[in-house]
Each structure stands twice: as C-alpha cells, then as structure tokens.
Amino acid sequence: MKKNFTYILILLPLLLATSMVQAQTKISGTVSDDSGEVLFGVNVFEKGTFNGTTTDLDGNFSLEVDKLPATLTFSYIGYNEADVEVTDASSPVNVTISAGIGLDEIVVTGNRTKPRTILDSPVPIDNFSVEELTSGGKTNMEQMLNYKVPSFNSQNQAISDATAHFDPADLRGLGPSRTLVLVNGKRKNQSAQVYLNRTPGKGEVGTDLKSIPTAAIERIEVLRDGASAQYGSDAIAGVINIILKDEVDFTTVTSHTGVTSMGDGFHFGADLNTSVSIGEEGFINLTGSYYTQNLTNRAGEVTDTDADYQDWLNENPTAGMIVGQPDLTSTAGMANMEYPLSDNATFYSFHGVTHRTGRSFAYYRAPYWRPDVAAAEFWTPMENFIGYHPTFETEIVDNINSAGIRFGVAGFDADASVTYGRNAVDYTVNRSVNRDYLADHGWSPRTFYPGGYTFQNTVGNLDLSRSLADDKISLGLGAEAKIEQFSSREGDHISYYKGGSDSFAGIKPEEVVSERRTNFAAYAGLDFDLTESLLLGAAARFENFSDFGTNFSWKVNARYKIGKRGAIRGSYSTGFRAPSLHQRYLINSQYIIVQGSPDPQLQG
Structure with missing residues (x-):
C-alpha cells in the first residue's frame, strides 16, 4: 500500500x-x-x-x-x-479600435505659462497613466516607457561594469544626458555613474529611473521636443515628467512574479500605496516597494577555436560566460504631501529613497587566457585550474527631497521651491585576482573594493505665471539657482596596484576628485491665442555656469487646431548642452578587451 x-x-x-x-x-x-x-x-x-x-x-x-x-x-x-x-x-x-484617446487630458509639461490639454498644447506631449504603463507586463520603468513612448530607448547592458546596473536611456536617440527628468515638475538629480565601455551614451550620465517606485506614480508626461529654452541645457532631447499620486480612495497592495521562457530571470515584486488625510484638505500619500530579480544568461557558443584549448571548450561551449540581466534587489519608499496654509497658499513636499544592490559578470577568465594565474597555483593546483569568473557588484543609494509653497502675489500664480537630490554608487569586485600583486607577493585578495562615486545637487526655483487679455495671453517667468557636487572615493590599495584587480581596477589616489559648481538661470515664456484655433508662443532662457560660461537659448512655436480631434504643430528652437560635472572632472583608468590582444588595454 x-x-x-x-x-x-x-x-x-x-x-x-x-x-x-x-x-x-x-x-x-x-x-x-x-x-x-x-x-x-x-x-x-x-x-x-x-x-x-x-x-x-x-x-x-x-x-x-x-x-x-x-x-x-x-x-x-x-x-x-x-x-x-x-x-x-x-x-x-x-x-x-478607435482613435482619439486622451486628447482632452490636462498636462503641465512643455508649457510654463499654464496647463493645457494634449490637443491644445503647442508641443507634442504623451500622457500615460500608471495603469497603461503597467499593462504591458514590464517590471521596471525603463522597459515600460520603452514599449509605450515613441523614440524612447533603453536596453540592459551586459558585461559593462556598473553601467549594467543603470540601463542608459534617452529620447530621440540624442543621448542619456540630453533628456531632462522631472518629478512633480521639479528637477530629478542625475546618477553618479558615468556610462563606460561600449555602451549607448558612453562617456555620458543619465538619471536613475529605477529610483522611482512605479506604485507611487499617477502618470508620466513625455515632451518629445527640444526644450532648452524652457527647462535648461539638459532638455535638448525632451522632458520626462513623473507625476506622483496624491489622495487615493483605497489602500492598494500589489505583487507580481514571473520567469522567462528559458526558465531563468525569476523576479518578484511587492508594492503598497496608501494615503492619509491631513486636516480637511491636506493629504500625504505613502508608497513602499520591494523588487528582486535573478540573472539571465544568453551566452552563445564559441565557434572560433584553437586546437590548444579545444578540449576545455568541448566541456564549456560558452566559455563560461554569463551574458544577460544582472541579479538585483531593490527597496524603495516615497511620500508625497500637500497641505493648504490659507485660501491663497499651499505647502507641498515629496521625498523618496531607494537602496539597490546588484551583481553582474565580467568576461570569464578561461584557463588558457590566464596561464600566469594557473602557474601560480593560487586558486587550485595547476592541473585542476578551470579559470575564474569575476563579478561586478554595486550598492546604489538614491534620494530626492523637495518642498515648496504655491501662492498668489500681485495677480501672479507663484511657486517657490527647494529640491535636493543625491545618488551614490559603491563597487565590489569578487572572484577575481590582482595578477601583478600575485606575481610580486605570491598571493592576492579575491575580493576588492574599487571605490565609488557620489553626485548631489540642490536646486531653488521661483516660477510665476499669469493670464492676461481675457485669458488670450499667458505669461510665464522664472528663475533657478543650482549647486552641484561630484566626488569619487579611493579604492583599496591592492585594487589599483599596478594593473589593478582583474576586470575592474580601483580608483587611484590621483583619480580622486571633489568638485562643485553653481548655475543660475532665468526664463520667460509667452503664449498668445490669436483665435480659438491658432496659438503662437515664444520662450527664452539665460544660463550662467560657474565653470562653463553663459548661454542664451530661445524658441518659437505655433499650433493650429483642425476640428475637435486634430492639430498641426511646429516649433523652431536653439539650444546647447553644458557638459555635466561628471564629464568635466571624472578621471578614470579603464581597461577593456581589444581584439587581437590577450590582455585588457588601458583606455583611461
């Protein structure tokens, strides 16, 4: 039985x-x-x-x-x-399916005079609710936007050191540093990581979109037009404005899980969103988020072989490689609040913090590629040596805090705010060796701490807007002051000894930087509704960078509505892009694989 x-x-x-x-x-x-x-x-x-x-x-x-x-x-x-x-x-x-969704939705991006509907806007605006973004089954914001927004591009970058943990993203193919990201209309800090290796946007820096939990988002507005004359030098490609949830009727708890068709890449996420009333008209919206994913591997088989190591490749046809998305674990929290101080003034603030760890892989160091390590018999006896596979591990902390007051003064609607943002990344290299240190001392650590980077900024804004001539003329004025700081941290001394830790050398003392700059800007915009159908607009912006100089950008645009469901738009603008603080001051010794060379070559 x-x-x-x-x-x-x-x-x-x-x-x-x-x-x-x-x-x-x-x-x-x-x-x-x-x-x-x-x-x-x-x-x-x-x-x-x-x-x-x-x-x-x-x-x-x-x-x-x-x-x-x-x-x-x-x-x-x-x-x-x-x-x-x-x-x-x-x-x-x-x-x-019929055309015409969302043309009467109000958007606040792309026009600094007053909110307009998508149809009335003089520039092309996409407006996506969080329900529409998540309906595609994607688990992170970059891929949600990838499948929804025309001309938005973001791809995971395998075997690219820290870049594998940030996923460079851009609009209209103009590079990550040319797309401005806002949260509730306030400037989101850039990441601390400069994209390296042969990745999109090499040498540039973008915004860490993974740092905003999806459960905190109400909608995302995307301006696909040059906007330097309105928002500054980093808005040449366009603007992504992330609007956070405010008051909600229900507490929402969601979870999701999945795995790829190949059986790897398991992921699990859980989110909670709720809101609490403050007095009769105030609120605070709270979000907590957890997400974890396992690596995927799409390594191909090696076909260009050599008889000297064919036996090893017969047993390891992919040469030990792991090519795919990294392991990742992220926890995040977000709070968005608003409280009326009087009939004429409202206080608001939002705060977010994200902690993320990840693990990606370098090229596998096959035994025929590292005969010196095999001969040293450091890992194993020489006859048992099978090579080693260095990992690149990151710890990323991103936070944003913003507070301001909306009020009326002298017939203008005014908004005064201060926003602070910070992004920091620290590196760990595991399962590796410093070959030069091994040769000189007979041993080497297998874990290294190559250092890291931090970027932070503080931004003060004053925005004024007013309608004139029976609402036919809309005027917008504003000023912005910004302080940026970028710093790097020295790695442990063996991580940069001579050639450094295998796969990624540490930051050397002479490469440590701590730089700061200030930026002041003033802008003005004017929209004139000549008729119910015809709108003409103009905008101008002056900027002064303490380390780069001054610039004046301007823009003109027009929109003509065709009936109730269509419009013709056109714009002409000038713009410039000031190099980021990272790009001006980063010092980096980078070793990459070059065809025809048995060892990585110094590129820094």
Whole structure:
C-alpha cells in the first residue's frame, strides 16, 4: 500500500501539469483602426493577468489563455482601449479600435505659462497613466516607457561594469544626458555613474529611473521636443515628467512574479500605496516597494577555436560566460504631501529613497587566457585550474527631497521651491585576482573594493505665471539657482596596484576628485491665442555656469487646431548642452578587451 501511495504522489504532479498544458487555448486574430488599416505593436493582454503579447507588422496576434471565456484588452498609443470577451477560439478574433484617446487630458509639461490639454498644447506631449504603463507586463520603468513612448530607448547592458546596473536611456536617440527628468515638475538629480565601455551614451550620465517606485506614480508626461529654452541645457532631447499620486480612495497592495521562457530571470515584486488625510484638505500619500530579480544568461557558443584549448571548450561551449540581466534587489519608499496654509497658499513636499544592490559578470577568465594565474597555483593546483569568473557588484543609494509653497502675489500664480537630490554608487569586485600583486607577493585578495562615486545637487526655483487679455495671453517667468557636487572615493590599495584587480581596477589616489559648481538661470515664456484655433508662443532662457560660461537659448512655436480631434504643430528652437560635472572632472583608468590582444588595454 505504501508503495502504491508513493507512485500516486509521483504521478499526480505529472497529471496536473498535463491537464494544465491541455487546457491552454490559443486565440488568434487581427487588430485594425476605424479605416481598416492594420496596427503594429498593439498591446494585447488577458484582462486581470500579466499574460500578453503585441501585434506583428501585419496586425496579427496570437495568445494562449488558460480557459474560455476570456476577456482580452487591446491598448495602443492614441487609441481608445477596448475589452473583448472571447467565448470561441475556433475562428479569428478581429478587433477594431478607435482613435482619439486622451486628447482632452490636462498636462503641465512643455508649457510654463499654464496647463493645457494634449490637443491644445503647442508641443507634442504623451500622457500615460500608471495603469497603461503597467499593462504591458514590464517590471521596471525603463522597459515600460520603452514599449509605450515613441523614440524612447533603453536596453540592459551586459558585461559593462556598473553601467549594467543603470540601463542608459534617452529620447530621440540624442543621448542619456540630453533628456531632462522631472518629478512633480521639479528637477530629478542625475546618477553618479558615468556610462563606460561600449555602451549607448558612453562617456555620458543619465538619471536613475529605477529610483522611482512605479506604485507611487499617477502618470508620466513625455515632451518629445527640444526644450532648452524652457527647462535648461539638459532638455535638448525632451522632458520626462513623473507625476506622483496624491489622495487615493483605497489602500492598494500589489505583487507580481514571473520567469522567462528559458526558465531563468525569476523576479518578484511587492508594492503598497496608501494615503492619509491631513486636516480637511491636506493629504500625504505613502508608497513602499520591494523588487528582486535573478540573472539571465544568453551566452552563445564559441565557434572560433584553437586546437590548444579545444578540449576545455568541448566541456564549456560558452566559455563560461554569463551574458544577460544582472541579479538585483531593490527597496524603495516615497511620500508625497500637500497641505493648504490659507485660501491663497499651499505647502507641498515629496521625498523618496531607494537602496539597490546588484551583481553582474565580467568576461570569464578561461584557463588558457590566464596561464600566469594557473602557474601560480593560487586558486587550485595547476592541473585542476578551470579559470575564474569575476563579478561586478554595486550598492546604489538614491534620494530626492523637495518642498515648496504655491501662492498668489500681485495677480501672479507663484511657486517657490527647494529640491535636493543625491545618488551614490559603491563597487565590489569578487572572484577575481590582482595578477601583478600575485606575481610580486605570491598571493592576492579575491575580493576588492574599487571605490565609488557620489553626485548631489540642490536646486531653488521661483516660477510665476499669469493670464492676461481675457485669458488670450499667458505669461510665464522664472528663475533657478543650482549647486552641484561630484566626488569619487579611493579604492583599496591592492585594487589599483599596478594593473589593478582583474576586470575592474580601483580608483587611484590621483583619480580622486571633489568638485562643485553653481548655475543660475532665468526664463520667460509667452503664449498668445490669436483665435480659438491658432496659438503662437515664444520662450527664452539665460544660463550662467560657474565653470562653463553663459548661454542664451530661445524658441518659437505655433499650433493650429483642425476640428475637435486634430492639430498641426511646429516649433523652431536653439539650444546647447553644458557638459555635466561628471564629464568635466571624472578621471578614470579603464581597461577593456581589444581584439587581437590577450590582455585588457588601458583606455583611461
């Protein structure tokens, strides 16, 4: 009896798995618009799940569901979302979605005089709710925007040292440092990391979008137009404005998990968002977030081989490589509050902190690539040496704090605020060796602390806006003062001894920097509604950098509405980009793999 019971326990999971596979039903069809044109890239999801796909170039989709009936949700930028209940999958499900979503939504980005609707705005604005962003099943903000925002680009960078933990992102292909990121309209600090190796935006620095928990976001506005004359030198490509949640009716607790089709990359996340009333009209919105992911590996097999090490490659066809997303664990908190001080003044503030650790991998040091380490018999006896695989590990802390008062003065709507932001990254290299130190001393550490970087800024803003001539003329004025600081930390002395720790050398004493600069700017903007359909606008901005000099940028734009659902827009602007503090003062000795050389070559 006991034996039979054991067989049942073994067979039961197999029978359940078989029944689950058999229960899968494939739904196929085509998505088109009102005119019959097929639509490429439409998001198709089984409602209430993370099960989804997108349409191909011919508008076709195919999605497997657990059971029928199933409700599919179809969403696409610029189109109304549609829910379709499928009860029969034997015939194609052809869906038509109509254009015109969100044209009457109010946006605050791209115009510093007064809020306007998407249709009324003189510049192209995308407005995405958090529901629309998360409907794609992506787990981080970069990939959510990647699948939703035209011309936004971000990709994970494997085998790229610290850059693998930041994912360079940009708008319109103009580079990470040319896209300004705002939170509730206030400038978000850049990250401390300068992107290195052969990655997009090499030598540039961007904003750490992973530092804003998705559960804290109400919507994201994206300006896809040059905006240096309005926002400053780092807005040449455009602006991403992250609007935080305010008062919410319910406390929301969400969790998600998943794994790739290859069985790796397991991830799990949990978020909590709630709000508390302060008095009769005030509130504080609170968010807590936790996320962890495991690495993925998409290493290919080595085909260009040498007879001297063919036996090792036969046993290790991928040469020991790990190529994919890194291990990552992140915890974050966000608070957004507002409290009326009087009928004419409101205090507001928001605060956020993120702590993130990660682990990525360098190139595998195969035994035929490191014969000196094998001969030293430091890791193992020479005949047992199989090489080693250095890891690159990071600890990243990002925080932002902003407080201000909105009030009325002399007929103007005024907003005075101070914002402080900081990003710090520290490095650890594990499973490595300093080959020069090993040769000179007969041993070497296997763990190194190569140092790290910190960037912080403090920004003060005063913004004024007013409508004139029966609301036909809108005037905006403002000033900004900014202090930036960038510093680096020395690595442990063996991490930079001669050639340094294998895969990433530490920061040397002569490479340690601590620099500071100030920036003052003043701007003005004017919009004139000549008719109900025709809008003309102009903006100008003067900036003075203590280490770079002065600049004057200007912009003119126009918008003509065609009926209630369309508009023609045009703009002409000048702009410049002041180099970031990192780019001006970073000193870095970087070793990278160069074809034809057995050892990494110094690039710094």
